[in-house]
Amino acid sequence: MNVHVVLDHEPVADGGFLVHALLRVEGDRTAPEERTPLNLGVVLDRSGSMTGEKLTAAKAAAVRLVQRLWPEDRVSVVVFDHEVDVVAPPTFGAGHLAVADRIRRVRAGGSTNLSGGWLRGRDLVAEASDGPGVHRVILLTDGLANVGITDPEALMGLCRKAAEAGITTTTIGFGEGFDEELLRGMADAGGGGTYYIEEPDQAAGVFNDELEGLMSLAAQNVRVRVTPGEGPDEVRVLHDYPSHAAGEVLTVELGDLYGVEPRRLLLRFLVPPLEGDADPRVPVELAQVEVVGHVLTGKDGVERKTIALPITFSPADGPVTHPEVRREILLVEAARARTEALKEAREGDRYAAAARLREAAEQIRGSGLEDDEILAEECADLVAMADTVEIRVLHAADGKYLQQRAYSSMRSRHRTKKSYRRGEGEPEGK
Numbered sequence: 001m002n003v004h005v006v007l008d009h010e011p012v013a014d015g016g017f018l019v020h021a022l023l024r025v026e027g028d029r030t031a032p033e034e035r036t037p038l039n040l041g042v043v044l045d046r047s048g049s050m051t052g053e054k055l056t057a058a059k060a061a062a063v064r065l066v067q068r069l070w071p072e073d074r075v076s077v078v079v080f081d082h083e084v085d086v087v088a089p090p091t092f093g094a095g096h097l098a099v100a101d102r103i104r105r106v107r108a109g110g111s112t113n114l115s116g117g118w119l120r121g122r123d124l125v126a127e128a129s130d131g132p133g134v135h136r137v138i139l140l141t142d143g144l145a146n147v148g149i150t151d152p153e154a155l156m157g158l159c160r161k162a163a164e165a166g167i168t169t170t171t172i173g174f175g176e177g178f179d180e181e182l183l184r185g186m187a188d189a190g191g192g193g194t195y196y197i198e199e200p201d202q203a204a205g206v207f208n209d210e211l212e213g214l215m216s217l218a219a220q221n222v223r224v225r226v227t228p229g230e231g232p233d234e235v236r237v238l239h240d241y242p243s244h245a246a247g248e249v250l251t252v253e254l255g256d257l258y259g260v261e262p263r264r265l266l267l268r269f270l271v272p273p274l275e276g277d278a279d280p281r282v283p284v285e286l287a288q289v290e291v292v293g294h295v296l297t298g299k300d301g302v303e304r305k306t307i308a309l310p311i312t313f314s315p316a317d318g319p320v321t322h323p324e325v326r327r328e329i330l331l332v333e334a335a336r337a338r339t340e341a342l343k344e345a346r347e348g349d350r351y352a353a354a355a356r357l358r359e360a361a362e363q364i365r366g367s368g369l370e371d372d373e374i375l376a377e378e379c380a381d382l383v384a385m386a387d388t389v390e391i392r393v394l395h396a397a398d399g400k401y402l403q404q405r406a407y408s409s410m411r412s413r414h415r416t417k418k419s420y421r422r423g424e425g426e427p428e429g430k
Contacts, residue, residue, distance in 0.1 A: 001051035015273035027218025029259035037133040038073040041121035044139035049080040051108040057200035058234045061207040063100045076124035081109030090128035116147035140172035146356035159190035168192045176396040196404035216259035222250045229285030234270040240410035264412035280395030283312035334360045335409035342402045345394040357386035
């Protein structure tokens with residue numbers, strides 16, 4: 001696990017300074033023979049609303065996931081409607097082939113006992129967690145929890161308790177009907193990620209994205225503690241990770257760290273003007289940062305690692321513009337614009353929503369970074385969504401799409417951008 005900090009700063013009207021610090025936490029890639037075995041519980045919604053193309057695509061994606069597992073990886077499969085059935089108990093090695101065949105035979109049923117499906121998936125993962133490994137439940141649903149435990153706080157609490165025991169949860173929402181707040185809350189509490197599948201043909205790409213990350217898992221339970229220094233008047237975290245404060249110390253939960261995807265954390269500091277006799281060459285202490293995580297050291301090893309570093313800047317350096325920092329700022333601002341535009345559109349003010357999205361696109365165009373591939377794609381999508389919002393009432397799928405785009409940017413997940421919409425391709429993988 002490695003931590004890098006890059007700074008971007010400029011003077012403000014009162015003579016002070018606006019400083020942005022971007023922490024980039026990177027995981028080491030493990031050699032294939034040293035990778036940590038996976039222990040996955042795939043939980044598939046087979047309720048009536050999944051009938052047809054959706055269930056076919058979900059099964060095909062789950063089959064592909066199983067086929068890509070290594071012999072030492074364990075996988076169990078649970079399906080649920082109003083009832084819960086175990087398609088496959090924890091299985092490894094040559095048994096993977098039979099698991100794939102059983103998934104293909106799944107048929108659609110009735111209502112949605114989401115809690116029952118997740119609980120059974122968790123139990124099967126727990127049964128197979130007698131040794132070192134990556135233990136995760138992957139839940140896919142297109143509906144609302146309407147049988148069993150339906151209270152969101154209770155479901156999030158279960159995911160949180162499982163994560164504390166070493167079993168994390170990823171959630172995947174399919175189509176227009178699922179409860180995005182519930183699935184996002186379960187993923188946050190469970191230490192995993194959340195995805196949105198708008199069209200059935202995206203399912204394979206999303207499963208591929210999840211598996212690619214798990215196979216390159218470098219560290220778990222990564223968190224950043226930020227202790228403000230004496231220099232700034234204001235310290236803010238601009239990304240939206242789960243966090244909590246204890247006095248002045250803010251702890252930000254970054255979750256799992258993958259070798260294929262660094263985690264980024266964007267901090268903003270407002271520094272007052274220097275006092276009359278202060279030497280501008282003397283570094284200003286902005287914050288002390290401590291990054292803590294359980295680093296995977298091979299098939300049998302986990303080591304707790306702590307990296308501590310100060311964040312300082314020197315006013316004598318003058319304005320410093322860093323393209324990577326500016327890109328992250330623009331993506332965070334675009335995410336906020338999406339969230340606000342969604343609220344305005346849902347309140348009936350489509351034109352205000354469209355104007356907000358266009359303004360975010362203009363900020364990217366005027367940044368001098370519009371040739372950046374990620375920003376160019378972001379700009380084009382903001383304009384496309386503005387056009388959509390302006391000409392018609394927002395559909396449920398549009399709202400979920402806006403929320404997923406905002407969520408990904410606020411969690412610094414840029415590599416999944418091609419998974420958002422039909423026809424944009426599939427993330428690269430093995």
